[in-house]
Amino acid sequence: MFIRSAEPWLDGSTLGEHLEESGVSRRSFLEFCAEMAVILGLGSAAAPSVAQALEAQQRPTVIWLEMQECTGCVESVLRTEAPTIGDLVLDVISLDYSETLMAAAGHAAEKARADSMAKHKGSYLLVVTGSVPTKEDGIYCTMAGKTIRQHLEEAAAGAAAIIAVGACAHWGSVQAARPNPTGAVGVRDIIKNKPILNIAGCPPIGDTVTATVVHYLTFGRLPASDHEGRPLFAYGNRIHDQCSRRAHFDAGQYVENFDDENARRGWCLYQVGCKGPATYSPCPITQWNQRTNWPIGAGHPCIGCTEPYFWDTMAPFYQRLPEVGGFGVEGRIDSIGATLAVGAAAGVVAHAGMTVMHQIRRRRSTNQLPESGSPSSGETNDG
Amino acid sequence: MASTKVVIDPITRIEGHLRIEVQADAGKISGSWASATMFRGIETIMTGRDPRDAWAYTQRICGVCTTVHAIASVRAVEDALDITVPRNANIIRNLVHGMQYIQDHVIHFYHLHALDWVDVVSALSADPDKAAALARSISPWPNNDAAHFRAVQVRLKKFVGTGQLGIFANGYWGHPAYKLPPEANLMAVSHYLEALDWQRDVIRLHTVFGGKNPHPNFLVGGMASAINLDETATINAVRLADVQGMIRKAKDFVEQVYWPDLVAIAGFYKEWGAIGGGVPNFLACGEFPESDPRDLKSLYFPPGIILDKDLTTVHEYDHKKVAEYITSSWYTYDGGDDKGLHPWEGETNPKYTGPTPPYEYLQGEKKYTWMKAPRYEGKAMQVGPLARMLVGYASGHADIKELVGAALGKLQVGPAALFSTLGRTAARGIETVLVARKMEDWFGQLIANVKAGDTATFNKDKWDPSRWPKKSQGYGYLDAPRGALGHWVQIEDGKIARYQCVVPSTWNCSPRDAQGQMGAYEAALVDNHPLARPDQPLEILRTIHSFDPCLACGVHVLDAEGALLAEVKVQ
Numbered sequence: 045m046f047i048r049s050a051e052p053w054l055d056g057s058t059l060g061e062h063l064e065e066s067g068v069s070r071r072s073f074l075e076f077c078a079e080m081a082v083i084l085g086l087g088s089a090a091a092p093s094v095a096q097a098l099e100a101q102q103r104p105t106v107i108w109l110e111m112q113e114c115t116g117c118v119e120s121v122l123r124t125e126a127p128t129i130g131d132l133v134l135d136v137i138s139l140d141y142s143e144t145l146m147a148a149a150g151h152a153a154e155k156a157r158a159d160s161m162a163k164h165k166g167s168y169l170l171v172v173t174g175s176v177p178t179k180e181d182g183i184y185c186t187m188a189g190k191t192i193r194q195h196l197e198e199a200a201a202g203a204a205a206i207i208a209v210g211a212c213a214h215w216g217s218v219q220a221a222r223p224n225p226t227g228a229v230g231v232r233d234i235i236k237n238k239p240i241l242n243i244a245g246c247p248p249i250g251d252t253v254t255a256t257v258v259h260y261l262t263f264g265r266l267p268a269s270d271h272e273g274r275p276l277f278a279y280g281n282r283i284h285d286q287c288s289r290r291a292h293f294d295a296g297q298y299v300e301n302f303d304d305e306n307a308r309r310g311w312c313l314y315q316v317g318c319k320g321p322a323t324y325s326p327c328p329i330t331q332w333n334q335r336t337n338w339p340i341g342a343g344h345p346c347i348g349c350t351e352p353y354f355w356d357t358m359a360p361f362y363q364r365l366p367e368v369g370g371f372g373v374e375g376r377i378d379s380i381g382a383t384l385a386v387g388a389a390a391g392v393v394a395h396a397g398m399t400v401m402h403q404i405r406r407r408r409s410t411n412q413l414p415e416s417g418s419p420s421s422g423e424t425n426d427g
Numbered sequence: 428m429a430s431t432k433v434v435i436d437p438i439t440r441i442e443g444h445l446r447i448e449v450q451a452d453a454g455k456i457s458g459s460w461a462s463a464t465m466f467r468g469i470e471t472i473m474t475g476r477d478p479r480d481a482w483a484y485t486q487r488i489c490g491v492c493t494t495v496h497a498i499a500s501v502r503a504v505e506d507a508l509d510i511t512v513p514r515n516a517n518i519i520r521n522l523v524h525g526m527q528y529i530q531d532h533v534i535h536f537y538h539l540h541a542l543d544w545v546d547v548v549s550a551l552s553a554d555p556d557k558a559a560a561l562a563r564s565i566s567p568w569p570n571n572d573a574a575h576f577r578a579v580q581v582r583l584k585k586f587v588g589t590g591q592l593g594i595f596a597n598g599y600w601g602h603p604a605y606k607l608p609p610e611a612n613l614m615a616v617s618h619y620l621e622a623l624d625w626q627r628d629v630i631r632l633h634t635v636f637g638g639k640n641p642h643p644n645f646l647v648g649g650m651a652s653a654i655n656l657d658e659t660a661t662i663n664a665v666r667l668a669d670v671q672g673m674i675r676k677a678k679d680f681v682e683q684v685y686w687p688d689l690v691a692i693a694g695f696y697k698e699w700g701a702i703g704g705g706v707p708n709f710l711a712c713g714e715f716p717e718s719d720p721r722d723l724k725s726l727y728f729p730p731g732i733i734l735d736k737d738l739t740t741v742h743e744y745d746h747k748k749v750a751e752y753i754t755s756s757w758y759t760y761d762g763g764d765d766k767g768l769h770p771w772e773g774e775t776n777p778k779y780t781g782p783t784p785p786y787e788y789l790q791g792e793k794k795y796t797w798m799k800a801p802r803y804e805g806k807a808m809q810v811g812p813l814a815r816m817l818v819g820y821a822s823g824h825a826d827i828k829e830l831v832g833a834a835l836g837k838l839q840v841g842p843a844a845l846f847s848t849l850g851r852t853a854a855r856g857i858e859t860v861l862v863a864r865k866m867e868d869w870f871g872q873l874i875a876n877v878k879a880g881d882t883a884t885f886n887k888d889k890w891d892p893s894r895w896p897k898k899s900q901g902y903g904y905l906d907a908p909r910g911a912l913g914h915w916v917q918i919e920d921g922k923i924a925r926y927q928c929v930v931p932s933t934w935n936c937s938p939r940d941a942q943g944q945m946g947a948y949e950a951a952l953v954d955n956h957p958l959a960r961p962d963q964p965l966e967i968l969r970t971i972h973s974f975d976p977c978l979a980c981g982v983h984v985l986d987a988e989g990a991l992l993a994e995v996k997v998q
Binding site for chain 2: 155182
């Protein structure tokens with residue numbers, strides 16, 4: 045690992061100088077860059093340009109603000125594979141404020157943030173986890189005697205860009221699920237004049253956060269994003285299209301109940317409620333916790349946690365997506381996959397995916413709780 | 428010295444938003460107030476949903492103690508629907524929860540608590556050779572060598588030399604309450620960095636069985652990860668070997684790094700065995716069932732109540748004796764704010780009466796927190812590792828007695844020292860060693876079952892709601908890393924009618940009740956508690972962190988008419 049150096053990254057020196065001083069081999073640095081280039085979707089051929097850009101960068105200041113949240117997103121970043129959190133904090137960035145990790149508390153902590161924000165005004169990266177409660181003038185989340193909304197507005201004012209990490213910072217997540225008792229909203233609903241990137245998920249994969257920071261360091265701007273502000277390098281594809289169990293969907297091979305014979309063969313989880321067909325996420329590609337596994341890989345259906353409002357639109361989690369009937373395929377559920385396998389072009393699949401998204405949003409807009417019931421009570425209940 | 432008002436907000440290195448205010452007189456704390464400053468209202472969202480989904484929502488109560496609310500939730504629903512999970516599912520849950528204990532406690536010790544005792548700057552002046560000699564004298568850990576410590580020190584020196592101190596900026600370095608010699612500080616800083624890498628490796632056990640961490644997946648009726656030795660996409664020998672490796676790696680680190688470090692560091696801070704005891708009553712709901720969570724006799728950590736530090740008697744724990752007060756909390760009760768209500772009859776009408784932000788002080792306010800005040804038979808209680816170890820010790824639990832006795836012997840202190848800030852921190856380490864050893868037993872049971880042909884992980888008998896009674900209710904307990912947790916669910920017509928949680932930090936972080944009794948944090952801070960420099964409140968962090976606070980939220984359920992359906996505090 046190129047970052048595990050005994051040398052500090054001196055304020056003002058470039059990464060290239062830092063590495064040279066640290067005695068890091070060119071080869072291990074390029075290996076790291078190749079890995080990052082692949083994660084960022086650039087292809088390994090882009091490794092030299094990633095390396096060139098990284099070497100010219102200075103160690104950037106990051107302010108991490110925690111709002112109305114469960115701290116799971118912070119924990120997820122603690123699990124990153126490359127760079128590790130230790131390397132990230134000591135060598136890659138200057139993490140000048142993080143409630144979870146910092147030594148100082150109270151006034152000393154607040155002063156550390158204020159000093160850093162003043163010194164690096166206009167250039168620091170603001171990472172935000174958690175939502176902003178808007179009801180009752182924001183008294184549902186305060187820190188140091190001020191509302192968290194005020195903290196966010198102050199921190200955003202001097203930020204070069206904002207990375208909203210996790211479903212809470214994206215759109216409010218579980219506390220914003222119906223009926224949203226505290227009026228929780230995401231960062232984009234409060235801050236309108238800064239570039240904001242949403243690292244979606246509950247929580248997102250820590251390495252996606254790291255890769256975004258590296259992208260920002262490498263290219264001096266946030267990566268391209270979709271209509272939800274999610275970086276395309278991570279959220280550009282549906283789970284369904286990248287799923288290791290997709291062949292079983294296409295072949296009409298479904299798990300009908302947990303731990304049945306088909307579950308023990310690793311077949312498709314669509315029929316027990318998988319939301320992979322309506323979810324854009326890097327899970328199947330990068331997987332979780334040093335590529336150990338991912339939810340579908342461990343036999344549980346995807347709950348769609350990278351999609352906005354999934355607590356209302358994707359639940360009940362064990363009910364299969366009835367909208368898949370929107371494919372226009374009539375009849376037995378196990379014929380859908382087979383039909384797709386024979387006749388569907390990628391474009392049709394993408395279209396179907398968008399149809400599902402549209403219908404899910406429509407369901408949410410009616411503000412009705414999805415019907416509870418057994419997984420076999422869906423619209424395509426004849427399989 | 429005049430009385431000084433001290434505010435610490437935010438308390439950092441915890442989960443959530445906690446504010447502590449104290450009155451300090453002549454180097455001692457004379458008054459204290461603990462305030463939870465965030466409210467989310469998660470349980471409101473539960474009503475009307477599919478009970479099989481509840482674990483996913485409630486797991487998001489906390490991402491630091493991930494898994495615990497999910498397991499308590501599936502236990503509550505399984506209790507309501509009378510579902511017995513297969514033995515393998517219970518074992519897998521024990522393994523997942525056990526690894527949560529281990530990883531969570533080690534992270535707490537090194538990354539949340541250690542900087543209260545370890546002066547990072549002092550480590551710069553350590554002699555790496557002497558540090559290695561010290562470390563080798565307490566442990567055979569391979570990285571306890573001079574070259575490794577020297578590399579860490581060089582890295583640290585130059586990091587400090589950059590002037591960009593990041594998370595270490597503005598720490599209370601050089602405070603007179605730091606007592607470790609530079610070599611011990613260097614050893615601890617080295618292990619701080621090692622633990623960061625170690626924790627992400629061992630927690631992958633959650634990912635094998637639950638697909639991810641934080642927030643792995645669970646399932647009412649069992650676990651979703653099917654076992655089939657002859658498939659690639661299931662739990663097979665490759666996965667099991669990986670798990671076995673993680674269990675070994677976890678145990679090695681706990682036995683050879685965490686525990687020896689804890690004992691060594693505690694040896695320099697023995698006076699903290701007489702500081703910060705606070706509430707003298709302890710509650711444990713018990714944890715780690717052998718096969719069925721309803722078989723309380725089979726729990727590895729026994730349930731029970733200790734009153735007034737009396738270790739000669741363990742009282743039976745009965746959740747019906749819990750009542751909650753909101754005298755000092757930002758809620759109202761229809762029958763008057765001085766009443767105590769059992770959670771089943773609880774009501775919650777959030778009503779903020781504090782000062783308009785920005786504000787300077789909450790002390791002096793009649794109500795000052797989003798946290799309610801649960802009491803057991805009217806008494807304030809402590810929950811957590813110390814409560815579990817005291818209940819086990821007093822119950823005659825062989826493993827606990829042996830290890831607690833060994834720890835007291837090494838530190839040359841008596842059992843009275845357990846009732847303290849140091850006691851809470853030591854108890855956490857003791858139970859981590861016990862769980863780390865127990866993991867091998869559970870893993871062995873899983874292997875034996877599979878070997879004998881039992882690969883079942885899910886009971887499908889009651890999966891379909893058509894097989895559920897029209898009405899049912901259930902209780903799911905879980906003695907989580909931070910203490911006793913309970914989830915209560917009522918199910919009607921296939922949907923959640925009422926959902927309720929009582930959470931460890933509600934007990935410990937509770938405010939004053941109707942009788943004026945303080946909660947555990949507050950009582951600890953006024954129990955022989957020093958504060959040398961009000962502008963550098965290091966001692967307060969020690970005691971608050973010894974509880975491992977987890978503040979994520981306090982929650983309540985109202986029906987459409989505004990009448991109370993259920994009430995829950997979560998944090």
